[in-house]
Amino acid sequence: MLKRKTVNSIFILGLIVLVGLSFFLSFPWYIFLLVGFIWFLLTLFGSFFVRWNYHLVSLHSNKSTTKNEVAITFDDGPNSQYTPMALELLKKYDARATFFCIGKHIEKHPELFKQIIREGHTVGNHTFSHDNTFGFYGTSKVAHELSKSIDLVEKLVGLKMRLYRPAFGVTNPSIAEAVNKLGLISIGWNVRSLDTTPRNEKMVLKRITTRTNRGDIILLHDTSAKSIAVLERLLLFLKEKNLKSVTVDQLLELKAYV
Template identity: 35%
Template sequence: MTTLPDDRRWRPAPLIKASALLHAGAVAATILRPEVWPWAAGAVVTDQAMLAIAGLWPRCSLLGPNWKRLPPEAAARGEVAITIDDGPEPKVTPTVLDLLDRHGVTATFFCIGERAMRHPELCREIVQRGHAVENHSLRHRHDFALLGLRGFVREIEAAQDTLAAITGMRPLFFRAPAGLRNPLLDPALCRLDLRLVSWTRRGFDTRDGNAEYVSARLLLGLNGGDILLLHDGNAARTTGGDAVILAVLPRLLDAIAAAKLCPVTLRSVIT
């Protein structure tokens, strides 16, 4: 178990502090020397572009804390986290649960609140079978990264309340839809006592139905501390019409066992 500090007050990341100072400096320079306004405006535009690029990079930590790997203590124990997004999906999730049971391992399911409301019994089954349900937003909005602070809080808190009411366990982690965000997500997560998680490696299994290629991406450099991303919802289909995760998961679990690694839920690392 990793012990994390209890103080969850928001502290701006260095890039955010630098951005605020730059904006203040640009305003002051323009007031004191109006003729420099083109340079000041150019600096502000460049800064905004950098913040936008950081938000479009899911594994970036420049906007705030972001779990790309498990903590060092978990990595040293040979632990890995299998994370499964966009469910629950009645045509896929039950088979995923059976495969996990067959291998005797646990996983973390990042569930969408509205889908959980439609299939509450399936969400409860995930937890009853020893896995964890975490927050993947209420609606998985395509414009999620364009929300403001209030919009983030409303969307994420609604999913928190929904998932907690269904499963009896309040999520501890959040993954942004498609991993995209803006600088206001970090203070929203601090307000809701959630930790942002991205991934070490993903298989691009929402786009690629070739199980061999998806497996190869996930297994390249497999090591303790990895956070691996798959999808039970919105999964690409194999040539046989099945969700590709159903073909990939057995290969992944066999490789993890062969490497003597231990799959764990994210919350088990900190609780």
């Protein structure tokens, strides 16, 4: 996978070579512009495609597992309307999941958050505010956002979260530095449902079921009726395929809390 430092080193070296050669050969000016544009595109796509591990290494699956397990993960909750529905379905099918919660939603629904943990699911950090401009925050502001959620959860249930799900799937040098400083583990996915897009229930379910295999991490959201409908059909599919949904820390064999 592409790494930011590697790409930057290659492009800096390339520019040095081009500048050196320009003393002996004639290059059109737009060659330098083209090199800069390619670097910009790689950095931009690396920021938005979490699976590239461009700025920050995230864990996306466990393909080495010998167990028939997958991990269903939910982002953006807890939601007072839909999270209880998700919990009811998970209980019905004896499944476990991981909820990457937004701090301000935990603050608003503390008892629902406690219920998630009480029923055997794992919780992780999805920032405190999930602000639309989160990708433009500096390192200290990112760290403050993450720490605020960590402190809130520790005060509420006595657990210090280690798992972080990048907001909007966006990473950059500031986010990477803050995550590393706080000693967090970034969790990505390799099966993205796209349940927050205009795709209908059937399309979302097909997208998941045609991609899901042992060791995969599935991304859903506990924020809509469509996602809940998809969840029930997904749990039936997993049962038919003899795949069990476990928490992401169990799938990846790591500790979710300090």
